[in-house]
Amino acid sequence: MxxxxxxxxxxxxxxxVGRPGRFAVRDYLSGKLKVESGKFQTAESGKLKVESFSTIDCQPLIFNFQLSTFNFIIANVENASHGFGxxxxNYNDLSEYGxxxxxxxxxxxxxKEIFNYINGAEKLIRPFNYPEDTQGQGSRVFELxxxxxIGVINALGRVFMSPVDSQWTVVAEEIKRLKDITPIVIMDFHAEATAEKVCFAKFCSELCVSAFFGTHTHVQTADEQIINNMAYITDAGFCGAKDGVIGMDYKTSVNRFTTVVPERYDVADGNVVQINAVEVEIDKVSGHAxxxxxxxxxxxxxxKEEENER
Ligand SMILES: [Fe+2]
Ligand SMILES: [Fe+2]
Incomplete structure (x- = not known):
């Protein structure tokens, strides 16, 4: 590409998901930075300081990444702090990672501290289809x-989810508003049901959205494709410890299922971490994927430890 x-x-x-997810992304991006020195760009390139990673007391992991350059990096962060919120x-840490x-x-x-800082968090987007006076912003336009x-909008699905405003009306109107500003509009549709994701994606492609990433299930789907000039995947998956239950600890998960007594979830740990991501390329003029x-x-x-010992 x-x-x-x-x-x-x-x-x-x-x-x-949690620290394993944050650190996996940090190391994935720092690996790229080391290899792609001078080529890597972010919307705020120049502010990024790789040296700051050394303040964190763990050895960076080595990923088998492919060489790439990116103009803009997005991450879904709803579970980034110990699995919840x-x-x-951590908002500042993730900004620093690029x-x-x-x-x-x-x-x-x-x-709960989200309510103290979300209105000033310029990179953060909460789902758009909450009631109108909800704190934070449901969409933003970023300039390279x-x-x-690049217009980015985040929305919640309504099947097997808590009730929110209809994405078919309020979110559709917001897509049209963003399209008047820029041809490049990105959707993160956070939803449970596959059929709702596929159907809303087709609906968004008719509104000329450039890329549509499903999130929330934490299970990456292998159906990436271009629909009506819009890049699409039903679910991008998750970044974090591989050997748990969608990023959370197996023991606490199985206790919750078998006893049906609420038990505090814990983030999974382990030696193997995964990066689930999607890269898309979009025409700047047409907004087509x-x-x-x-x-x-x-x-x-x-x-990593074995390699250090060699
Ligand atoms: Fe999630
Ligand atoms: Fe979620």
Whole structure:
């Protein structure tokens, strides 16, 4: 997937779950930065400081990443702070790792401090279809240094989810408003039911959305494709510890299912972490998707230690 001046290349990470997810993304991006020194761009390139990673007391993991350059990086962060919500500290950490835009979902409210900082968090987007006076913003327009504008909108589905406003009306109106500002509009549709995701995606493609990433199930689907010039995947998956239950600890999960007594969830740990992401390339003038590639990569902490010992 060659990047050229006529296209914008976007990397989207599925839900980051806890510290394993945050650190996996940090190391994935820092690996790219090291290899792609001087080529890597973010919307705020120049502010990014790789050295700051050294303040974190763990060895970076090694991913088998492919060389790429990205103009804009998005991550879904609803589970980034111990599996539930996002602290202000972690918001700042993720910004520093090179993430330009953070989308979210139903769990974004789980850390109560969100209400203290969400209105000033310029990279963060909460689902659009909450009631009108809800804090934060449901969409944003980001501008790259060459003037290219990227509209990003986050929305919740309504099947097997808590009731919210209809994406078929309020979100559709917001897509039209963004399309008047820029041809490049990205949707993170945070929903449970596959049929609702497919159907809303087709609906969005008719409104000329450029890329549509499903999130929330934490299970990456292998159906990436271009529908009506719109890049599409039903679910981008999650970034975090591989050997748990969609990022959470197996023991507490199985206790909840077998006893039906609420038990506090814990984030899964383990040596193997996964990166689930999608990269898309979009024509700057038409807003049409040119290509989509699904990323599912694993890194093993043990292997890193073995290499250090050699
Ligand atoms: Fe999630
Ligand atoms: Fe969710």
């Amino acid at each position: 060659a990047n050229n001046n006529n296209t914008v290349k976007i990397l989207f990470f599925g839900d980051l 996002l602290t202000e500290k 993430i330009d835009c953070m989308t979210s979902g139903n769990h974004i409210w789980d850390k 240094h060459d003037g290219t504008k 040119v290509s989509i590639r699904r990323i599912f990569e694993l890194a093993d902490k043990n292997k």
